[in-house]
Amino acid sequence: MKAQVKWVDGVMFVGETESGHAIVMDGAPASGGRNMGARPMEMLLLGMGGCTSFDVINILRKGRERVTDCHVEIEAERAESDPKVFTRIHAEFVVTGRNLSLAKVERAVSLSADKYCSASIMLGAMAEITHSVRIVEDDT
Template identity: 65%
Template sequence: MKVTIKWIDGVSFVGESETGHAVVLDGAPENGGRNIGMRPMEMLLIGMGACTSFDVVAILKKARQPIIDCVAEIDAARADEIPKVFTTIHVHFVVTGDNLNPTQVERAVKLSAEKYCSASIMLSKSVEITHSFEIKPLSVAAT
């Protein structure tokens, strides 16, 4: 896998993947940024969240669970001192669908965290990552 990071100016960059997708990254104004893109550490969390969400949805679909929606809400804390690494990350899944089996949802979250999500597993080597989930029936989610 290859990516290219091109400096724009100040602390603004464009990252481009080998698949041709691009994203703007920038720093906070107090650090010389113009606030025109995500912060790199935000992007790291989003990447991890997308990776684990991909797994959870795929596992639930393979288990023939009637999943309609999946949202990963991620809350992370960072060290106060430089390097301001993540110290804790909590991933809370909100999975929507009528008649979802809680055991299957729990299994999907656990398999992603322990076996399939490369990003989570890599980060878990240095960060405490916890997971939780809730199930919203479709009838409740629509109101």
């Protein structure tokens, strides 16, 4: 896997992936940025959220759960001094579907966190990561 990050201006950068996708990263005005893109540390949280959501959906589909929507709400705390690493991360999975099994959803989240999600496992080496699950019944 390869990626490239190119400096644009001030503290704005464009990241390009090997698969041909680009994303803008920028800093807050207080840091010399223009707030034109996500912060690099936000990108780490998004990466973790995408990685673990990918796993959870795949596990639930294989288990024949009738999932109609899924999102993960991530909240993180950082150290106060440099390097301002993540110290705590909480991910709440909100899974919508028909007659979903809470046990199966919790198992999917645990499997992702403990076995499959590379991003969660890497960040978990530095930060305490916790998870919760909320199921929403799809009445449509």
